[in-house]
Amino acid sequence: MNRQSEIKCSYFLVLLISLLFLLPCANSVTGAEIPTAWDVASRKAELPTIEDLTAGKVKKGDVIDKSNVDLVKQWLTPGTIEAIMQGMILTMGTNSNPYDGVPKEYVEATEKNKGKAVMDENRAVYYEKIGTPWPGGIPYPEPKNGDEVMAILKYGVGIIDYVTDGVLRFVNRDGKVYKNVGMSTTQVWVSNRIFPPLGTYPGYEGQMFRRVSTLTFPVEIKGQGQFAIRYYDDSKQYDSGFAYFPAYKRTLRISTTTWQDNIAGSDLTNGDSEGFREPYADWKFKLIGTEYLLIPEHRAPFPYISNKGMDCDPRLKWDVGVRFPRIGWAVFPVFVVEAVPTVKHIYGKKILYLGTPPYLLSSGAAEIMESYDRQGNLWKYYVNINGLFVEKWHSSIPFGVVMTDLQSQHTTQFLFNYTINQNVDPARCSLKELLARGR
Amino acid sequence: MNTNYFFKGKTWLFFFLFFFSGVTVSLAEIELIGETLTVTGFIRHQTVFNMGEKNPYNSNPQYDTNGYLASPPKKTGYGVQQDKNWCNLNRTWFVTEWNYRPADIFKLYSKIRVIEDSTTNVDGDLYEYNALALSTDHYGSTGRLGHDNHVTAEIWEMYGDLDLGNLWLRLGKQQIVWGEMISARILDVVNPLDKSWHFTWEPEEFENIRIPQWMLRAVYNIEPGSLPLLDELYVEGFLNPGDIVPTNDPQIGNPYRHNYQYEYNPNNPDEWGGIWRTTEENDRRGDREFGFRLGYKLGQFAGTLNYAHLFSDDAISKTTRLYGTIPAPWARYLGDAEKDYPRIDIYGMSMNYAFDQPVNTVMTIEATYIPNAPWYTIDCFYFPAGVPPVSLLPVVGMDYIDTREFNYAINLQRFSNIIPGQQFMNVTFQYQGKYVPEADDVKWTPGAPPPSYQNPRGDYGTNTGNIVEKINTDAFVLSLSQDFAYKTYKASCLIIWQPDGAYRINPGFAYTPGDHWRFDVFANWWGGNAYDNNNKSCLNYFYYQDEVMARITYQF
Numbered sequence: 002m003n004r005q006s007e008i009k010c011s012y013f014l015v016l017l018i019s020l021l022f023l024l025p026c027a028n029s030v031t032g033a034e035i036p037t038a039w040d041v042a043s044r045k046a047e048l049p050t051i052e053d054l055t056a057g058k059v060k061k062g063d064v065i066d067k068s069n070v071d072l073v074k075q076w077l078t079p080g081t082i083e084a085i086m087q088g089m090i091l092t093m094g095t096n097s098n099p100y101d102g103v104p105k106e107y108v109e110a111t112e113k114n115k116g117k118a119v120m121d122e123n124r125a126v127y128y129e130k131i132g133t134p135w136p137g138g139i140p141y142p143e144p145k146n147g148d149e150v151m152a153i154l155k156y157g158v159g160i161i162d163y164v165t166d167g168v169l170r171f172v173n174r175d176g177k178v179y180k181n182v183g184m185s186t187t188q189v190w191v192s193n194r195i196f197p198p199l200g201t202y203p204g205y206e207g208q209m210f211r212r213v214s215t216l217t218f219p220v221e222i223k224g225q226g227q228f229a230i231r232y233y234d235d236s237k238q239y240d241s242g243f244a245y246f247p248a249y250k251r252t253l254r255i256s257t258t259t260w261q262d263n264i265a266g267s268d269l270t271n272g273d274s275e276g277f278r279e280p281y282a283d284w285k286f287k288l289i290g291t292e293y294l295l296i297p298e299h300r301a302p303f304p305y306i307s308n309k310g311m312d313c314d315p316r317l318k319w320d321v322g323v324r325f326p327r328i329g330w331a332v333f334p335v336f337v338v339e340a341v342p343t344v345k346h347i348y349g350k351k352i353l354y355l356g357t358p359p360y361l362l363s364s365g366a367a368e369i370m371e372s373y374d375r376q377g378n379l380w381k382y383y384v385n386i387n388g389l390f391v392e393k394w395h396s397s398i399p400f401g402v403v404m405t406d407l408q409s410q411h412t413t414q415f416l417f418n419y420t421i422n423q424n425v426d427p428a429r430c431s432l433k434e435l436l437a438r439g440r
Numbered sequence: 441m442n443t444n445y446f447f448k449g450k451t452w453l454f455f456f457l458f459f460f461s462g463v464t465v466s467l468a469e470i471e472l473i474g475e476t477l478t479v480t481g482f483i484r485h486q487t488v489f490n491m492g493e494k495n496p497y498n499s500n501p502q503y504d505t506n507g508y509l510a511s512p513p514k515k516t517g518y519g520v521q522q523d524k525n526w527c528n529l530n531r532t533w534f535v536t537e538w539n540y541r542p543a544d545i546f547k548l549y550s551k552i553r554v555i556e557d558s559t560t561n562v563d564g565d566l567y568e569y570n571a572l573a574l575s576t577d578h579y580g581s582t583g584r585l586g587h588d589n590h591v592t593a594e595i596w597e598m599y600g601d602l603d604l605g606n607l608w609l610r611l612g613k614q615q616i617v618w619g620e621m622i623s624a625r626i627l628d629v630v631n632p633l634d635k636s637w638h639f640t641w642e643p644e645e646f647e648n649i650r651i652p653q654w655m656l657r658a659v660y661n662i663e664p665g666s667l668p669l670l671d672e673l674y675v676e677g678f679l680n681p682g683d684i685v686p687t688n689d690p691q692i693g694n695p696y697r698h699n700y701q702y703e704y705n706p707n708n709p710d711e712w713g714g715i716w717r718t719t720e721e722n723d724r725r726g727d728r729e730f731g732f733r734l735g736y737k738l739g740q741f742a743g744t745l746n747y748a749h750l751f752s753d754d755a756i757s758k759t760t761r762l763y764g765t766i767p768a769p770w771a772r773y774l775g776d777a778e779k780d781y782p783r784i785d786i787y788g789m790s791m792n793y794a795f796d797q798p799v800n801t802v803m804t805i806e807a808t809y810i811p812n813a814p815w816y817t818i819d820c821f822y823f824p825a826g827v828p829p830v831s832l833l834p835v836v837g838m839d840y841i842d843t844r845e846f847n848y849a850i851n852l853q854r855f856s857n858i859i860p861g862q863q864f865m866n867v868t869f870q871y872q873g874k875y876v877p878e879a880d881d882v883k884w885t886p887g888a889p890p891p892s893y894q895n896p897r898g899d900y901g902t903n904t905g906n907i908v909e910k911i912n913t914d915a916f917v918l919s920l921s922q923d924f925a926y927k928t929y930k931a932s933c934l935i936i937w938q939p940d941g942a943y944r945i946n947p948g949f950a951y952t953p954g955d956h957w958r959f960d961v962f963a964n965w966w967g968g969n970a971y972d973n974n975n976k977s978c979l980n981y982f983y984y985q986d987e988v989m990a991r992i993t994y995q996f
Contacts, residue, residue: 171926179954180926204665219955220480220537220995230671238739239796241671248644250617254742254792254802256854262864266927283797344797347857375860411926428606432735433661433674437601437608440537440549 038334039291042357043143048096051076051332054293065091065330076295076332078354080371080382083407088321094298094329099359102299102390102397104422106195107159107363110138118156123236124148124281126156134206134233137195142358147286150336150355154277155209159363160396161196162189162425166217167310167401167417169267174410176322182265183217183309184415185438189427192233202427209233211430215438216265223247224439227255227271228432235280245435252435261347267413268381268404270347276367276383277353283344289337294354296368298329299397301388306400310416324412326386326403333360335368349375362387363396363421374408382407386416394421470996481536482995488529488638490695491963492986494521497697498567520567520693527563528695528987529638532556535596545604551597557590557637559695567693573636575651575688583613597652606661613652616678618733618746619806620790621849622919623936624872626806627746627788630655630678630731632753634688639696641964641987643948654683672737680729686781687753696985699885699976720760720778724751731786743791746808750786755779756814759838777838782814804851813845815882815911843882846875863923873914874977883909884976913940913977928952942968942980960991 035053036046051073052060059065059072070077070085077085085091100108114128118140121131126140139157141149164187171180189212191205205211208230215226224247232238242255260272260279272279305317305326313319318327333356340351354369356362362385370383386400401416428434470479498521533555540548557571570589583595599612619628623645631650633640642648655678662673690697731748761776792804817839849872855864876882916939921932934946948962964987968980975981 180928180952181955204663206665208671218480220482221952221958221993223480223537239794241737241740241742241794243742248647250615250647250650251620253620253853254794254804256794256800256802259855259864261857262855263926266863266923268926345857347860426605428661428663431661431674432672432737433606433608433659436659437603 037291038293038357041293042291042334042336042360044099044359048099048334048360049293049332050096051093051295054332059093061093061095063093065093073295076293078294078352078369078371079379080369080405080407081295081384083379084325084382084384084405087324087405087407087410089325090320090327091295091330092327094302094331095300096331097299097333097360097397102395103159103361103363104195104395107138108359110136110195111142111157111358112138114138114140115142118152120148120152121234123234124152125234125236126152134201135193136200137193139358139361144288144336147288147338147340150288150338151277151281151286151340153358153361154275154355154365154367155281156193158190158193158365159195159361160190160365160421161194162187162423163364163419163421164423164425165415165417165419167415169265169269170310170323170414170416171267172322172324172412172414174324176319176324178323182219182222182267184214184265184417185217186212186214187425187430187434188212189425189430191427196422196424205427207233207238209235211427213430213434213438214264215435221248222265226435226438227259228430228435231280236282239282240280243432243435245439247439250439252432267415268406268411269383269402269413269415273370273372273381273383273404275365276355276370277340277351283346284340284342287339287341289339289352291334291336291357293332294335294369295330296333296335296354296356297385297387298331299360299362299387300390301329301400304389304400305386306416307418309418310401313416323414324405324410326414328386328388333357333368347375348380349373349377362399364398366399366402378408380408381405389419391421396421476540476542478539479536480539480996482533482993484531484533484535484991484993486529486531486533486989486991487527488987488989490525490528490986491988492966493984494524495695495697495984497699498693498695521565523565525563525565525695527559527566528985529989530557530559530562531637532558545602547601547603549597549599549601550595552594553596554593555591560693561590566695569691569693571637571691571694573688573691575632575634575686606663608659608661610657611655613654613683614657615647615650615652616655616657617646617650618744618788618790620792620804621806621851621872622868622870623917623934624847624849624870626808626847626849626872627744627790629748629750629786629788629808630729632685632687635696635698636688636690636694637696639690639698639982639985641946641985641989643960643962643991651685651688653680653685655680670736670738672735672742674735675732676735677732678730682726682728684724684727684729684751684781686723686755698982721755722778722780724781727751733788740794740796741791742793743789746786746788746790748786748788750784751781752784752814753781755781756816756840757838758840780814780840782812782840782842784810784812784814786810800856801852801854804853805849806851807846807848810845810847812842813876814840815843815845815876815878816840816885818881818883841882843876843878846877848873848875859922859924862925863927866919866921868917868919870917870919871914872917874912876911879911882911884911885909910940910971910975911977913938915939915979936979938968938970938978940968940975940978941970942966942978944979944982956994956996958991958993958995960989960993962989962991963987964989 035049040046041048065073067086114136117129119127126135127133128135135156140152144150166185169182169184170178172178188210190210191202191208194200210231212229216222226245228243230241242259243252244255245252261270263270303314303316305314320327335354336357338353340353350373352371353367355367366385368385372381374380382405384403389400390397398419401414403414405412535553538550559571560566560568572587572592585593597613599610599614602609616630617628619626631653634649634651657678659674659676729750733744733746735744757777757779759777786808788808790806792802795801849870851870853868856867858865916937918935923930930950932948936944945965951959966979966982970978970980973980973983
């Protein structure tokens, strides 16, 4: 062995020894060794912090505004950046632990049913064979395409029901609230249930969820409501919807375009609920990638909102008047999905930022959603106000959502009380209930 | 304008409004006992400007009730007003809605309203009429706490809800609405209407004029799975144990008066608008009304099957005795009559279907069949001019028969994104009609046809061909409603066109700048030349009621 070969051999040994020292510590994140978001999503690595990602330039507690947004721009969505340019300020918050914020039954169902999901040509998900409803849990913990990611949102929700009672706040570009509309919603999943009755609620076979939403004030529209049924395969059977108009005391059948219409005239459409609540039959999905992003932290340092959305904790700061709540943001791995409507639609497309397992929300809500107009311009920006961890449900639940029209700079905030898994009888979501909630 | 009005007698109302102005800062309801007892409501003032003509049923002493010249003019029921009024309605409302919910399964609700009608105070050209009259003197249990001709305080609705899971009960003074059609009441047949103040022209259509009645309503939700394929199945029924209230028509002098019919009032001969004296009113108070429907949803089909056992909301008169004449120049017969509210059975159905993309339209069909609808007989008269054929006396007067009647409508509704970036426009198109197979044997009113429709024999006692009284009519309805700027502005337009040659155009605009204030402007125009404005089933019958309404509302 000549001298040159000895040197090469020495380099190789040094490299090998170094690798032998490093490999046992593969799950820890140090310095420049940032695992990919996919590695974190697939539990092969731990979640880095913003401090890790920025090599210490940004730490927990730091504030990001338009003067220093470049520090974290790489981990922000286009909508978040535009909102920051319009005055939104982020506070760097705390990362979550895996499955921190979903019920343990959800995790168990995911493990139990792992690898048994099958998808038909309509993108409906079944258990082992087509026709057997998915019993619950995440159908595709490591999804390979947009359809499998969106199957998590539809068939892998970690709750069986929720009730929101809150207020839609209309905020103008100056940051002043000029209108309030009360709204109460009950939604019950009758399929994919992780709490008894498990799987499919008897008598409701073929349905996915039932939902009743009612406006509670002002008096002019008090009692106005909608009742909708989503079917298990919405390509085979499209949604059914009814509306009750107290001003006329009539219950009316409503057309399918209602998902695109605004809720009480706000920035939110009915289909924007949870970021994406429209029938899948009208959309095609494409997985853009799995990335680290700054999104609202899943555990808030204190309860931001209370009293059905009417009271905000004085410790919660607001920016641009009350346009943007200054909440904590943390790094999470997210799936970036492009959703393009296949029917005539007010949106040209939606970009959905969905928490990956094991860092997803039990409600199945998108962390961030950005919608584009039909000309391809960024239009609206949807973000959850996450943060209330409820021990008895072992779930993180949101305080509300903020929907900002980035073009007009008008904002709607839906602030609410949110209860889950109360084993609500699906019959509570019916025409009778719509009538009973009316006046 | 009678300016003294503002300083006389109504000061308590201003105190009332002032008191509540101090507590209306709440965003939502005013919580009196936590969330258990809450109150919400609104204060509203509305003025309707008369853009039409003098109401012929109040204001033309030159003609008698058949359209014949009467000489000399007399201040009769159709001649109480000499000049055109500028104001059709001037009303202030204070409406409160009280909710008491001591438990999740039980709720008490009451709508209490104070109304102040100052129409005749602000427009001296109007005859002083009772703006807050009840249907008839027989009906007293209206929940009125007190009233005169201009002011009333009343419990408009009051009921309790009991929610026992699949069974839901509502007991109390309430409205029950089964129909879905716009500007037409096909299945909306349970409650009568109060047409006495703004006829049926309110922007909320029937909501504020449907007279609540004391009833029991029950809905039983049948669990899915009980019957295959059905997503929804329920049975609903109502029972009115005796609070039968008829239609409330406008009094003589009311700008919305729409016919000459009025019974003889011996206490005020000036209000003499008819020729008969009502000796008896066969009111139905104490009788029972009931009905039920079966509702279902099967795939994208949904619908109901209905039955209702009711009494006619509108009085129908029957001559009991003809006993004399009025000498020339009126030359009419006098008689006694009784008012009746015959029993009717209504069989109905509704069905709707939601068309998927790209049609995105809901089609709704409603129809009713009434086997025993009361219509005046073709050969009845009530005061034919001149001397009626002797052969008709004394047996013929006013009379009615049971006939078959069909009412139907088909409605197409779609939310359409017409203006990018704005809310969806609600577009509704409807076709509706009435079909009475024996139409040639019956008529709307007991009056004889006007001269232009006399038959060749000059025989007013018959109306073969039923020309002016054409009953089988139809109409096309287009309703557009568009919100702008987060529902701060709203534009709407309702157009009804009848192929017989009549139309109604009803544009509206609303401005709601925030939580509390709302400003509305609406207009109503009637036109067409069908049957020389004489056919009650044609919209040009209301040619004199062109109007513009302005409304200010403060809600809390």
